[in-house]
Amino acid sequence: MTYSDGTNSGFSRRNHYVGQPAVKVGSSNFDYYRKPEKSHGFAKRVAFFAYFPLLILWLETDLKIASGFDVLGGFAFTFLFTIVLSAVLVLLCSFSKRRGVNRGIATVLTAVLTIWYGVQMIYYNVFGTMVVVSSVTNGGAGQAFNSIDMIMTAITSRIVFVVLLFVPLAFFIIFGGKLFDFSKVKLKGKLIVLLIAVAFQIGTVLAVGIDRDSSDTKSNYNLYYGELQQVAVCERYGLYTMQRLDISRLMFGYKANIRTNSKPKNKESTADEITKTEQKAQIMSADFSKLTKSTNNDELKSLYEYFDSEEPSYTNEYTGMFKGYNIIFITAESFSQYAIDKDLTPTLWKMYNEGFQFENYYSPAWGVSTTDGEYANLTGLIPKSGVWSFSKSAENNVSFPFTLGEQSRKLGYKTVNAYHNHTYDYYDRDKYLTNIGYDYSAIGKGLDLGENVWPNSDLKMMQKTVDDYINSDSFSVYYMTVSGHGGYSYNTMSERNADLVKDLKYSDEVKGYLAANIELDKAMEYLLARLEKAGKLDNTLICLTDDHYPYSLDEFDGVSELAGHKVDATFEQYKNAWLLWSGSMKKPVKVNTYCSSLDILPTISNMLGLEYDSRMLAGTDVFGNKEPFIVFADRSWISQNGKYNASTGEYTAFKGAKGKDDIDELNNRCNNLFTVSRMILDNNVYAEAFGDTHVTGK
Incomplete structure (x- = not known):
């Protein structure tokens, strides 16, 4: 018998719901029908569209x-700027x-997103900055994580936050199939999604531009359109936006205007002193007016006009004090004033207490750890954010005529060498140190220390290299040490000097830090003894400072432990020691002027009597006529009158300050100092200004 519904089963008729299509279950003559489930397709599709914005926000x-x-503070901008990415x-x-x-x-x-955010979290925890594209393409991020x-x-120190990163991934794997609709989206739907996302993006960018005239270094406009401040942009706009800006500037370049009304002032009464003593301006032959007229590059025009309007430094009582001296410049890994101790490190203590005592010296931490510290030390320029500045300079054959390597070669120094007691091509040192005039040796390139440990010994490096130059009529030498490297619980030098x-x-970590720096002190003791034996101690100038403060102690609050109080992370954390000493000095010289790397x-350069143009550097002669000005990576600064915290917008005047900022x-x-430094690197400005005077090492 056949029923009106087309079936031949009485069971089906009794279970067929009127007005609804039957849902067949089973495969025999005893098939039955159940009521169909209510469709949730639209809700699942909306839920899936919301998934990626919520994931990225998490x-x-x-x-x-x-x-x-x-x-x-940056919640709204972070969310709005991720909508386009989420749509894609x-x-x-x-x-x-x-x-x-x-x-x-x-x-x-x-x-992929989860792992990438995890990498950034750990990297920032260790180095205080974010991984940028150039660090990945150059292999720097991998080099930085040089130890398991x-x-x-x-x-371990961020395990709770690391676990939280993986919560959405676990949720998606377990519940994604039930909660979301993964159907193909039609073309019309795709266009609607993209148009909505683009509308949000345009609106957000317009909102950022509201305060474009603000001089605040942390204004929305300056963070988005100014020189890239990796950490600050990440905090305000999110990691995704920071990396989008980084990538766009690498791909398409970047231009920024030099702001007006920012000329540095001279120290009080300096103008009268200059007139009385007929001191000379520390400038060279570059004709900036002519250079301005000869270029069609608007950015270069503004740069040349800036140089032309800058007040130069003038010669002073310390000009030529060490003229003709041999030079030894040492960038000491993670060195700090806390490593100077009369009993533990007597040679470092001797050099500081018998030399120039820079009591207000700061060493800001820049974006790319050690190599950016070297860049600031050796070039007097601020490293460019988002790239390995020294590596980029070598890649583009950028000339740095004021560096001691290039100056020494031009002056005819017989030996111009650089040494490093770690892998020779780490951070591309084999490229950038030769690019600034040094003949370079390191592990894997002419230097064998006779042992395979981490980190290597500064003392052994001295013992293996001093003979290369000690008998030379004149020498200019650069060392990048490594014994003080972080990870003091597994630092071989820490173990070697543990007793x-x-x-x-x-704490054990702080003890390890001090023990590692004892190895540096032993190296300096050996160096001074060899110089004295060779009769070179009194005509050799030794400069020693850090690449960055010992940030690997941050996790243990080690810097505060060494200081004996909670250290301010905006300013005091970067206060450090600069040792400038020669055996010819009869007495120490205390220097209260605020200064930096x-x-x-x-x-x-002034003390050696070298020719340089003081208008074309970010730094200034400490003994010159310009007012001191220290800048930090987050755009905070210190003047002779006070200090400005860029993150809070708070200015604190120094007690007894004579002026008002x-x-x-x-x-x-x-x-401007950040912009000018970037322009010099990007445009090989020194070569444009002085011609092809570039000399290199090997």
Whole structure:
């Protein structure tokens, strides 16, 4: 018998719901029909569209909390700027007709984002900055994580936040199939999604531009359109936006205007002194007016006009004090004033207490760890954000005529060498140290220390290299040490000198730091003894400073432990020691002037009687006529009258300050120093100004 519904089963008729299509279950004559489930397709599709914005917001928030950033202050911008990325990710997961393929793509994208944010979290925890594209393409991020112990220590210290990063991935794998619709999106739907995302992007960019006339270095406009401040942009706009800006500037270049009303002032009464003593301006032959007229590059025009309007430094009582001396410049890994101790490090103590005592010296930490510290020390310029500045300079054959390597070669020094007791091509040192005039030796390139340990011994490096130059009529030598490298619980030099610090009332990590620097002191003791034996101690100038403060102690609050109080992370953390000494000095010289690592090159150049143009460096001669001005990576600054915290906008005047700072003017000056330094690197400006005078080593 056949029923009106077309079936031949009485069971089916009794279970057939009127007005609804039957849902067949079973395969025999006893098939039955059940009521169909209510469709949730639209809700699942909306849920999937919301998934990626919420995922990225979760990752950004977790990263910010783990890094100590202000979450609420940049919450809206962070969310709005990620909408375009979220839209693109959603559409990437909606191209296939097969839902399983789309779900697989979404899972992979979720995993990639999670891992990348995790890498950034750990990297920032260790180095205080973010991984940028150039660090990945150059292999620097991998080089930075040179020890599994360092990685594990960083992960352990942030384990809760690392686990939280993976919560969305686990959630998606378990519940994604039930909660989301992975169907292919039609072309019309794709266009609507993209148009909505673009509209949000345009609106957000317009909102950023509201305060474009502000001199505040942390204004929305300056953070987005100014010289890239990696950490500050990440805090305000999120990691994704910071990396988008970084990539766009690498691909398409970047231009910024030099702001007006930012000329540095001279110290009080200096003008009268200059007139009385007929001191000479520290300038060279560059004709900036002619250069301005000869270029069609608007950025270069503004730079030449800036140089032309700059007040130069003048010669002073220290000009030529060490003229004709041999030169030994040492950048000591993670060195600090806390490593100077009469009993533990007597040679370092001797050099500081018998030499120039820079009591207000600061060594700002820049974006790329050690190599950026070297760049500031050796060139007197601020490293460019987002790239390895020294590596880029070598790649583009950029000339640095004021560096001691190039100057020494032009002056006819018989030996111009550089040494490093680690892998020769680490951070591309084999390229950039030869590019500034040095003949370079390191592990794997002419230097064999006779042992394979981490880190290598500074003492052994001295013992293996001093004979290369000690008998030369004149020498200019550069050392980059490594014994003080972080990870003091597994630092071989810390272990080697452990007995000398075992009774100190410090934590094990701090003891390890001091023990590692004892190896540096032994190296200096050996060096001074050899110079004295060769009769070269009294005509050799030795300069020693750090590449960066010992940031690997941050996780243990070690710097505060050494200081005996909680150290301010904006300013005091970067206060350091600059040792400038010669055996010919009869008495120490106390220097109260505020100064930084950018001031080393112009100061030494003046004391050696070298020709340089003081208008074309970010640093200034400490003993010159310009007012001191220290800038930090986050655009905070210190003047002779006070200090400005760029993160809070708070200015603090020094007690007894004679003058009052114009904050807007000094903010402009701070921004200009970053812009000018970048322009010099990007445009090989010294070669443009002075012609092809570039000399290199091998």
